[in-house]
Amino acid sequence: MTKRIDDFKIVDNKRITEDLFILELLGNEKLPDFKPGQFVQVRVDGSPGTFLRRPISVHDVDYKQNTFKLLIQEAGPGTYRLAKLIPGDILNLIYPLGNSFTDPSEGERVLLVGGGAGVAPLLFLGKHLLSIGCKPDWLLGFRNKERIIDLEEYKKIGDVYLTTEDGSEGEKGYVTSHSVLSEKHYDRIYCCGPDPMMKAVGVYSMNNNINCELSLENLMACGIGICLCCIVSTVRGNICTCTEGPVFNIIELKW
């Protein structure tokens, strides 16, 4: 898919938890057919210490309005700056980047597993799955009740199972300890979240013979296969997460 560099106008910046916010962006040009799992490289203007673009997943797309959303966690100078954007501000992006999740086979039972900001690429994927006739379940993990995002959009797609680390909502613990995993059988898992969570979900999937795709969030600089700072070790050798990923099947990864 051809990569573009364009300016987008911010039409909304909505705070959803203490450290998460959603930017809605309006394109000048007609949006490309984004694939679930793809990301954009965001230029952070007005922040002298943030020379490199920041990779952020496509969270949701509205082709009728020619808008799309990014769900962002404040993690450092770049994302702190993005959190301050207001409607009318301009954001420069390189897009669309990376590969995408593969579609399930007909009749496969699918689980979407996300942790914290790791839900970002999964909402778009969930909507896509529903559009091709697959109704997935959600298994979402958050640190505590205060960090849970508004789940209405997710509930429209499938049943939502929750964990919090302190037990303030849903089941207490990590996603891999949720009882739904022993009560229901899934053929395929799609997952995005912190590395320890993805590793645990990967091990669970391997042990239970479940097809599992993970969206990796390796550190990135260029986002287009030049700097080699996002290398991941796989059965195909050491490859760039930004061009060959960010989505990998667990059986490919040498973790």
Ligand SMILES: Cc1cc2nc3c(=O)[nH]c(=O)nc-3n(C[C@H](O)[C@H](O)[C@H](O)COP(=O)(O)OP(=O)(O)OC[C@H]3O[C@@H](n4cnc5c(N)ncnc54)[C@H](O)[C@@H]3O)c2cc1C
């Ligand atoms: C393909 C891809 C998609 C992503 N999608 C999203 C998304 O949809 N929403 C979102 O909030 N974040 C996403 N991230 C992570 C996001 O890019 C980083 O959090 C962001 O670049 C941090 O920039 P910063 O300037 O705010 O903080 P920095 O100062 O750059 O980093 C702050 C802290 O976060 C750590 N960090 C930086 N980048 C990453 C990373 N990739 N993974 C884990 N830790 C990191 C740093 O080591 C440092 O400790 C994605 C990353 C990748 C590679």
Ligand code: FES
């Ligand atoms: S980020 Fe530069 S090669 Fe992947």
